[in-house]
Amino acid sequence: MKKLVVIVLAAFLVITFAGASFAAPKENIGCGLGYMAFKGKDGLLSQTAAATTNGTSSNQTFGITSGTLECDKPANFTANEKLNKFVADNMDNLAVDIARGQGEYLNTLAVLLEVPEGERALFYTKLQTHFSDIYTADTVTHVDVIKNIEIVVTSG
Amino acid sequence: MKKSSRRYGWLRKTISPLLFLLHFFVAFPLLAAQVQATDPPYLSTILELAKQKQLYKERYWHILLHYKKGLFGTRSLIDDEAFFLSREGKHNPEAELNATIRGFFQESDDETKHPVCKFIARYTWLKEQLNLDSSQLPVPECKRFTELIDQIKPESVSLIFPTTYVNSPASMFGHTLLIVETASKSKLLAYAINYSAVTQETFGPLFAIKGLFGYYKGYYSILPYYAKIQEYRDVNDRDIWEYPLNLEYEEVIRLLMHTYELNLIYSDYYFFDENCSYQLLFLLDAARPSLGLTDQFNLWVIPVDTVRAAKKSGLITGTFYRPSKSTKIKHIASLVPKAGRKKALSIVRGELKPEILLEQDIPKEEKIWICDLASEYLQYLYAKDEVTQQKYTNLFLSILQARSKLGAMDENEYHIRRPTPPDEGHLSNRLSLGFGIKEKDLFQEIQYRAAYHDLNDNDKGYKEGSQIIFGNVALRYYFPDSNLQLQGLDLIDIVSIAPRDEFFQNISWKVRTGWYRRVLADDRDHLLYRLNPGGGFAYEDRWKGLWYVFMETDLNLGPALEDNYAVGIGGSAGFIGKIADCWKLHLFVRDIYYGLGDTTNSLELALLQNFTITTNTSLTAKISRDLSHGSHQNEASLTFGWFF
Numbered sequence: 001m002k003k004l005v006v007i008v009l010a011a012f013l014v015i016t017f018a019g020a021s022f023a024a025p026k027e028n029i030g031c032g033l034g035y036m037a038f039k040g041k042d043g044l045l046s047q048t049a050a051a052t053t054n055g056t057s058s059n060q061t062f063g064i065t066s067g068t069l070e071c072d073k074p075a076n077f078t079a080n081e082k083l084n085k086f087v088a089d090n091m092d093n094l095a096v097d098i099a100r101g102q103g104e105y106l107n108t109l110a111v112l113l114e115v116p117e118g119e120r121a122l123f124y125t126k127l128q129t130h131f132s133d134i135y136t137a138d139t140v141t142h143v144d145v146i147k148n149i150e151i152v153v154t155s156g
Numbered sequence: 157m158k159k160s161s162r163r164y165g166w167l168r169k170t171i172s173p174l175l176f177l178l179h180f181f182v183a184f185p186l187l188a189a190q191v192q193a194t195d196p197p198y199l200s201t202i203l204e205l206a207k208q209k210q211l212y213k214e215r216y217w218h219i220l221l222h223y224k225k226g227l228f229g230t231r232s233l234i235d236d237e238a239f240f241l242s243r244e245g246k247h248n249p250e251a252e253l254n255a256t257i258r259g260f261f262q263e264s265d266d267e268t269k270h271p272v273c274k275f276i277a278r279y280t281w282l283k284e285q286l287n288l289d290s291s292q293l294p295v296p297e298c299k300r301f302t303e304l305i306d307q308i309k310p311e312s313v314s315l316i317f318p319t320t321y322v323n324s325p326a327s328m329f330g331h332t333l334l335i336v337e338t339a340s341k342s343k344l345l346a347y348a349i350n351y352s353a354v355t356q357e358t359f360g361p362l363f364a365i366k367g368l369f370g371y372y373k374g375y376y377s378i379l380p381y382y383a384k385i386q387e388y389r390d391v392n393d394r395d396i397w398e399y400p401l402n403l404e405y406e407e408v409i410r411l412l413m414h415t416y417e418l419n420l421i422y423s424d425y426y427f428f429d430e431n432c433s434y435q436l437l438f439l440l441d442a443a444r445p446s447l448g449l450t451d452q453f454n455l456w457v458i459p460v461d462t463v464r465a466a467k468k469s470g471l472i473t474g475t476f477y478r479p480s481k482s483t484k485i486k487h488i489a490s491l492v493p494k495a496g497r498k499k500a501l502s503i504v505r506g507e508l509k510p511e512i513l514l515e516q517d518i519p520k521e522e523k524i525w526i527c528d529l530a531s532e533y534l535q536y537l538y539a540k541d542e543v544t545q546q547k548y549t550n551l552f553l554s555i556l557q558a559r560s561k562l563g564a565m566d567e568n569e570y571h572i573r574r575p576t577p578p579d580e581g582h583l584s585n586r587l588s589l590g591f592g593i594k595e596k597d598l599f600q601e602i603q604y605r606a607a608y609h610d611l612n613d614n615d616k617g618y619k620e621g622s623q624i625i626f627g628n629v630a631l632r633y634y635f636p637d638s639n640l641q642l643q644g645l646d647l648i649d650i651v652s653i654a655p656r657d658e659f660f661q662n663i664s665w666k667v668r669t670g671w672y673r674r675v676l677a678d679d680r681d682h683l684l685y686r687l688n689p690g691g692g693f694a695y696e697d698r699w700k701g702l703w704y705v706f707m708e709t710d711l712n713l714g715p716a717l718e719d720n721y722a723v724g725i726g727g728s729a730g731f732i733g734k735i736a737d738c739w740k741l742h743l744f745v746r747d748i749y750y751g752l753g754d755t756t757n758s759l760e761l762a763l764l765q766n767f768t769i770t771t772n773t774s775l776t777a778k779i780s781r782d783l784s785h786g787s788h789q790n791e792a793s794l795t796f797g798w799f800f
Contacts, residue, residue, distance in 0.1 A: 033549040036386060036539060086345070090382055092552070093390075096531055099556035101564035108342040108382075124564070131560030138549035 032141045033091050083112040088142035095135050101128035113153075126152060198292050199261045205286055206257060212250035214285075219441045219450070220278055220414065222423075223249055233430055235373075236421045241271060257282065263294050273298035277413035277442060301416060308347060309339035310408050313443075315472070316348070316381075317397040317463050318388040319578055320619050322652040327392075328624055329608065330459040330578070332433045334440075335381045335398075336408065343398075346381040349415055351435040353425035367427035374425035374435060376418045389480050391539045396478040397577055399463060401471045407443040414442035433459040440466065447471065458607060460617075463579045477574040481536045485659055487572045488529045496522050497658060500529040503555060504537070506547075510558035520562060527559035528570075533659055581617020582772050583799040584608045590776075592793025594634075601643060601793070603630040611651060611732060612742050612776060613797075614768045621653035621664075621694065621702050621732070628670075642683060646670040653704050653732070655696035664694045664704055674712070674758065675784045682716035690728070701733035710748050717754040724750035724758070738768035759783040772799040 087094060090105055097103030101124045115123045127134065127149065134148040195203070211217060218224075222233040232239075232246045240246060242255035256278055259271030272279045272295045279298070283290065290296035314335050321327035335346040353372035366372060388394045403411065423430060434457040437449040447469050449462070466472055479487070489497055496518075502508035503526070510530070513523060531552065538548040588603040606627035609618045625646055632643040647670040654662035668688040673681040690708030697703065705727065712722040730744030742764040749757050762780035769775060776795045781788060 033552065034538065034545040036391060082345070085380075086382070089380065090344075090386075092535065093386075095552070095556055096535075099531075099560040100528065101560075102567055104342075104344060108344045111340050111342045111345070128560050128564070132557050135553055135556065138546075138553050 033095070033135075033138055035088075035091060080112065083109075083146065084142070086112055087146055091142055091145065094145075095131075098127045098134060099131050101125055109149075113149075123153070195258075196261065198289075199258065202257055202286055202288065203254060206253060206282075209285065211282070211285055212253040216281055216445050217249060217253060219438065219445055220281065220417070221245070221249060221252060222438055222450075224450070233423055233435075234421060235424045239418075239421045241275075257286075260288075260293055260295075267295050267298070268300045270295040270298075272296075273300055275417050276301050277410065277417050280410075280413060301413070304416070305409065305412065308336065308412075310336045310347075310412060311339055311405075312337045313401045313403045313408055313411060314346075315399040315401055315463060315466055316384070317399070317459065317578060318384075318392070318394045319397065320622060320624070321392050321394050322619070322622055322624065322650065328650070330394075331388075332436055332459045332462055333384065334411075334436060336412065344380070344382040344385070348379050348381040348384045349376060349436075349439065350379065350384065351376050351432045353432075354422075367425060370424035370426045370430070372425040373422035374430070374432070375420070375422050376415060376435070378415070385478070389478060390535065393480045393482050393536070393539075395480045395483060395575075397463075397579075398476040398478060399466070399472045399579075400474045400476070401440075401466070402473045403443055403471070411439050411443035414439055428456040429453070431457055431459075433457050433462040437462060437465075440471070444471075456606070458584050460578045460581075461584055464583075467579055475574075475577050477572070477577070479572045481532065481539070482660060483572060484570070485529065485532050485536060488525060488532060488570065489659060491569065492522065492525045492529060496526050497529070500526045500533065501658060503527075503530040504534050504551070506551065510555045514558055514561060521565065524559070524562050524565050527555055527562065531555045531559065536659075576616040578617045580771070582609075582614060582774075585800050586797055587800065588776075588795045588797040590793050590795030592778075592791060592795075594791040595789055598635040599632050599793075600635075601630055601632045601795070603628065603795070605629075610649075611653070612740060612764050612766045614738070614740065614766070614771075614774065616771070620700075621651075621655070621704075623649065623651040625649035642671065644670065644672045646672075653694045653702055655694045655702060657696070662694070663691060664706065665689075665691045666706060666708075675782060675787065675789060676716055676754065677718070677756070677785050678716075679785070679787055681789075682714060684712045684714035684717065684722075686713075687711045692727075699733065701731060703729075703731050705729040708746075708748065710750070712750070712754070719753045721753040722750040722755070723752040724748040740766040740768075742766075756785050757783075773797065774799075 086108065093103075094105045094109060097106035097109075106124055106127070107120075110120050110123060130152040133152055134145055136144065136148065140148075206212075218230075221239075223230050224233055230247065230249060234240075234246070240252055240255075241259045242248065242251040245252035245255065256271065256275060259275075260279060260282075262271065264270040267273055272293065276298050282288065314337065316333045316335055317330055318327075318333075319330050321330070333348050333350040335343070335348045337343060337346045351374055353367060353374050355366075355372045385396065388396055423435065425431065434450070434453060437453075441447055441450050447466075449465055449469065452465050453461070463472075489500075492500070499508060499513060503510055503513065510527065513526060516523075534543070534548060534552055534555065537543050538545075538552075543551075584607050586603075586605040588601075588605075590601045590603070592599055592601070605625060608624050608626065609622065610625055611621070611623045626648060628644075628646040628649065630643040630645075631640055633640045646668065649668045649670065651664075651666040653664045654660070656662050666689065669686065671683055671685050673683055675681045688708060688710045690706040692704060692706035694702055694704035706729070707727045708725070710722075710724040710726070712724070713720060726746070726748035728744055728746035730742065732740070732742045734740050742762075744760075744762055746760045747757065760780065760782050762778060765777045767775045767777075774797045776797060777793070778795070779790075779792045781790050
């Protein structure tokens with residue numbers, strides 16, 4: 001009986017331990033909020049983490065690659081490909097910064113929109129107060145966000 | 157041959173020099189006739205000049221081609237045939253040099269595929285060395301590269317070190333990458349250059365094992381730095397360290413040229429030596445050849461050691477700290493009173509609507525903290541896959557909407573004090589000398605550890621509660637009977653003690669395998685092999701002391717055991733605390749009941765105290781008591797440790 005208990009417990013622990021290594025990545029698609037290239041890939045001993053941790057290799061070209069190449073492009077405002085990609089890839093962190101009226105992602109947005117240094121404080125406040133007009137719904141896409149920022153900025 | 161050498165990557169390193177010799181004998185008559193009758197006169201002149209100047213012996217040529225001297229002569233660490241213009245290029249720097257020069261004279265329809273473009277760093281260097289008249293070449297310059305530089309507008313380079321990631325075998329020691337910062341001055345938009353193994357392997361331990369033997373191909377890649385930040389800081393939850401380098405503009409361009417050459421070129425990836433951090437050093441050597449960073453490592457390369465090497469060579473000009481998601485959450489949580497933390501949690505659980513929070517009668521500043529804590533924490537949970545995308549986006553937006561009504565705050569409040577940078581922690585190798593007494597026997601012990609940090613070492617520069625040991629061997633000599641014996645050999649001994657709190661429901665775990673000594677029924681200690689995994693919980697008290705408890709299993713094998721094996725189950729519990737910055741204490745008890753094979757109960761009690769003398773020297777005092785097979789053994793020892 002004692003032996004049996006030991007076997008069962010030992011097997012249980014080994015299985016739990018090994019089981020933890022298979023963390024199945026869940027669905028994670030899109031160009032909107034919640035898109036994270038590496039999400040759900042950090043289970044205990046998960047190798048996906050290992051593979052990505054030492055590198056996001058994808059299709060390596062010398063130009064910048066990103067997870068959102070398949071996303072739509074905005075029609076106007078910006079033929080600014082960099083802005084388009086930046087917003088698409090950082091929808092969530094940019095939302096945080098806009099809501100707080102400060103932060104590295106917001107600064108980078110200002111750089112990409114070529115907002116002069118002296119006007120940035122005002123620009124940040126404006127975006128913050130109009131947060132709900134920019135991130136209008138949880139289905140918002142980066143194209144909408146860029147368009148909405150344009151409207152907020154140009155509306156004086 | 158190619159296929160099999162790929163399958164048996166570990167054999168490849170040994171066999172390839174022999175192949176090389178074979179190649180050499182076959183190819184020798186061809187080499188002798190380097191200058192062929194059909195060569196245009198200018199090409200002949202240039203080849204002759206290169207020969208005269210013996211350029212193939214030049215250091216820079218060896219850097220660009222990744223040539224290293226091995227046991228069987230020179231070979232390139234690059235394994236991709238596309239990287240060499242000569243068939244013997246991997247082993248023959250001279251043949252490769254001549255083939256490269258010939259390549260520059262090739263006609264081509266597609267400029268971007270011409271050797272002048274594909275091997276822009278080689279071209280630029282050879283052009284200078286040989287005073288090449290580019291107007292005599294079919295493709296005089298690589299326009300594509302010039303365009304790229306115009307687009308990128310590179311200015312400076314930083315070395316990036318995402319810290320230890322214990323939960324992934326390939327990243328346990330951290331990782332390094334380079335970023336090229338541009339005229340935009342926004343670090344997020346910098347270009348991150350990364351070297352990594354490419355694999356679809358989805359089982360961690362297998363990945364680690366295959367990685368040891370060069371099963372995977374490693375590639376250099378470029379991504380926006382913000383993508384790497386998202387990966388390391390937000391998803392893996394690792395702190396990131398940034399070290400700006402003092403590379404001049406021309407050096408940055410050389411670095412980019414060499415990166416361009418390595419586009420889509422693979423090398424077999426070896427976890428220990430030819431790994432991410434080592435391969436990156438070639439780019440720095442290509443930028444500034446006098447560094448010679450790739451010459452400073454032999455058997456294994458630990459990422460933080462490459463940071464140290466860069467620092468030693470005077471490359472590093474500063475240190476920036478980018479805290480992980482959980483570090484940030486803990487910091488904000490530390491500003492908020494308990495009631496506020498509860499509110500943040502209620503918001504994340506969907507029990508408190510953020511708009512309701514706005515109406516509550518608490519200071520505005522506190523509302524800001526609560527919103528920020530809630531949004532950061534929700535992002536953390538989402539990255540860990542603990543909430544669905546739908547629930548996340550919905551709640552995330554409502555928190556941010558509330559936050560946007562609260563205005564800005566003093567940015568300094570979220571400034572997190574920089575801990576000791578990883579390069580300033582103790583070094584990676586350790587040699588220890590100790591003496592002690594076991595029951596009535598005096599002994600001396602010598603210990604060597606290849607890598608890298610244990611629970612009792614000073615935590616400065618390391619993650620608290622983490623232990624990563626590879627290759628730790630201890631030899632003991634008992635007076636007076638002059639028998640030097642193997643006391644233990646830990647192949648792997650990893651412990652991750654991650655405290656739990658209201659925000660983080662961390663699991664602690666450990667795995668230990670190797671040889672150790674245990675007293676058996678004959679009342680003597682015997683060398684046994686063990687495999688000992690465990691999982692458990694830990695908590696941190698208000699004085700930063702760690703309390704932990706593990707459930708463990710232990711498999712022992714050895715001829716001295718009855719039936720040659722023992723399987724046990726049990727647990728351990730302990731406390732690790734700092735009495736002062738330089739004085740650490742670890743008290744633990746461990747009990748394993750071996751119910752199968754050689755049955756017994758084994759109880760161990762120990763108290764360790766570690767005193768830091770200098771960053772790289774320490775003194776450890778240990779007293780322990782073992783109870784096994786009904787008899788006990790007491791031991792006390794004092795050990796001096798030297799990190800190097």
